Amino acid sequence: MHVVVIGSGGREHAISYKIKESKALRRLYNIPGNPGTDTLGENISLDVSSQKELLQFCKDNTVDLVVIGPEVPLMEGLADTLRLGGINVFGPQANAAVIEGDKAFAKNFMKKYNIPTADFVVFDKKDYGSAKEYLGKVKFPVVVKACGLAAGKGVLICKDRQEAESALRECFETSSFGSAGDRIVIEEFMTGQEASVFAITDGENFICLPAAQDHKRIGDNDTGKNTGGMGAYAPAPIVTPEIQEEIERKIISPVLKGMKAEGRPFSGCLYCGLMLTEEGPRVVEFNCRFGDPETQAVLPVLEGDFLLLLYSAARGNLDKNAVKYSGGSAVCVVAVSSGYPESYRKGFEISGLEHEEDGVIVFHAGTKKDSDKVVTNGGRVLGVTAFLNKNDLKACKEKAYKALENIHFENIFFRKDIADKAIGKIPSKF
Ligand code: AMP
Numbered sequence: 021m022h023v024v025v026i027g028s029g030g031r032e033h034a035i036s037y038k039i040k041e042s043k044a045l046r047r048l049y050n051i052p053g054n055p056g057t058d059t060l061g062e063n064i065s066l067d068v069s070s071q072k073e074l075l076q077f078c079k080d081n082t083v084d085l086v087v088i089g090p091e092v093p094l095m096e097g098l099a100d101t102l103r104l105g106g107i108n109v110f111g112p113q114a115n116a117a118v119i120e121g122d123k124a125f126a127k128n129f130m131k132k133y134n135i136p137t138a139d140f141v142v143f144d145k146k147d148y149g150s151a152k153e154y155l156g157k158v159k160f161p162v163v164v165k166a167c168g169l170a171a172g173k174g175v176l177i178c179k180d181r182q183e184a185e186s187a188l189r190e191c192f193e194t195s196s197f198g199s200a201g202d203r204i205v206i207e208e209f210m211t212g213q214e215a216s217v218f219a220i221t222d223g224e225n226f227i228c229l230p231a232a233q234d235h236k237r238i239g240d241n242d243t244g245k246n247t248g249g250m251g252a253y254a255p256a257p258i259v260t261p262e263i264q265e266e267i268e269r270k271i272i273s274p275v276l277k278g279m280k281a282e283g284r285p286f287s288g289c290l291y292c293g294l295m296l297t298e299e300g301p302r303v304v305e306f307n308c309r310f311g312d313p314e315t316q317a318v319l320p321v322l323e324g325d326f327l328l329l330l331y332s333a334a335r336g337n338l339d340k341n342a343v344k345y346s347g348g349s350a351v352c353v354v355a356v357s358s359g360y361p362e363s364y365r366k367g368f369e370i371s372g373l374e375h376e377e378d379g380v381i382v383f384h385a386g387t388k389k390d391s392d393k394v395v396t397n398g399g400r401v402l403g404v405t406a407f408l409n410k411n412d413l414k415a416c417k418e419k420a421y422k423a424l425e426n427i428h429f430e431n432i433f434f435r436k437d438i439a440d441k442a443i444g445k446i447p448s449k450f
């Protein structure tokens with residue numbers, strides 16, 4: 021097969037790494053890719069918003085499958101354009117990608133189909149007055165969310181009325197999230213541990229990959245600012261087989277049925293961001309794609325043929341046995357540029373990447389080539405993943421941090437506690 025992976029982050033490096041293992045692969049193109057994917061296939065410098073050019077590239081190179089990594093091209097309808105042009109695509113059409121791109125849609129959809137989530141109310145910019153009034157009636161904390169895509173920044177947890185009023189100002193007055201904040205959701209604050217579950221689906225059938233846990237805050241013990249994700253591990257023992265069954269029955273099945281009934285069949289990877297509350301799993305958010313960094317921890321523990329899994333989903337005929345999980349574990353620690361998620365500097369040389377070790381993969385996220393060097397080019401720079409073929413997150417953690425000792429760049433920063441929540445817990449019998 022000739023395969024294109026769209027995107028340039030750690031998630032796309034991990035997807036490409038896993039696809040590369042398939043015997044069915046003949047050619048791998050990453051558009052635009054990064055220095056990590058460059059070692060697996062060919063990086064092609066095309067703009068991912070130029071849908072016509074991408075379609076032409078696929079035709080010229082007899083591409084059998086396109087895997088779309090990020091949400092923005094999915095929301096822009098890249099999957100629709102490529103499919104209309106006769107290309108197989110892993111990733112949802114635009115009217116299904118709204119499950120991530122429009123939080124008001126997602127919340128109303130969950131309400132209609134009785135999918136457990138936080139109680140909520142939606143307000144438009146023109147309803148600013150009623151939104152303020154509403155804050156007089158609610159119990160705090162509440163969560164204020166910009167409805168559109170806000171690069172992971174549009175969620176504000178407000179402990180009291182004053183903070184909530186300031187969140188409303190950010191959305192409706194100072195437009196901190198641009199037009200993404202013109203409509204907001206105010207929702208109930210849920211407590212519990214979070215988990216991420218990926219359902220791979222052809223629109224009707226699905227399989228779930230082992231559950232993972234992300235680490236969203238910048239600092240150890242979940243302190244400081246929210247980030248795109250500072251590390252992840254899989255499998256997450258908190259998602260017991262019973263909870264997994266509940267997630268599939270109460271959340272994933274009804275979502276896929278409901279989306280189909282709405283004329284928005286969802287195929288690709290449905291990312292379920294969950295809060296495991298005392299009343300059971302409840303949805304925090306859906307994403308229309310693989311999560312990052314979770315993908316960097318989940319894919320290394322899969323056995324079998326990941327490419328065939330994605331291809332079968334894209335063709336509408338999911339092969340539920342293409343991959344299996346047989347007891348491995350993985351820990352991914354994200355190394356960032358100090359200052360992230362606020363301002364940070366780029367362009368520092370990264371050393372130690374040539375150091376190879378069994379069971380360790382260094383996924384590139386924000387890097388670029390500068391003549392013969394690899395330099396930092398983003399906030400999240402690398403995802404250092406260690407994996408074992410047994411369920412031992414403690415050993416994976418040690419291995420990942422040991423590997424990080426070989427890697428250097430100016431202003432490197434990483435959390436020291438990735439996977440601590442799971443270490444010592446009973447392993448999941450997923
Ligand atoms: P999101 O971008 O929707 O995933 O939200 C970012 C983070 O905010 C989540 O991972 C949670 O930690 C937190 N969050 C979002 N919604 C809620 C909620 N209703 N209750 C508690 N925490 C939430």
Ligand code: GLY
Nearest residue numbers: 234249311312313
């Ligand atoms: N790790 C969170 C996300 O991918 O949105």
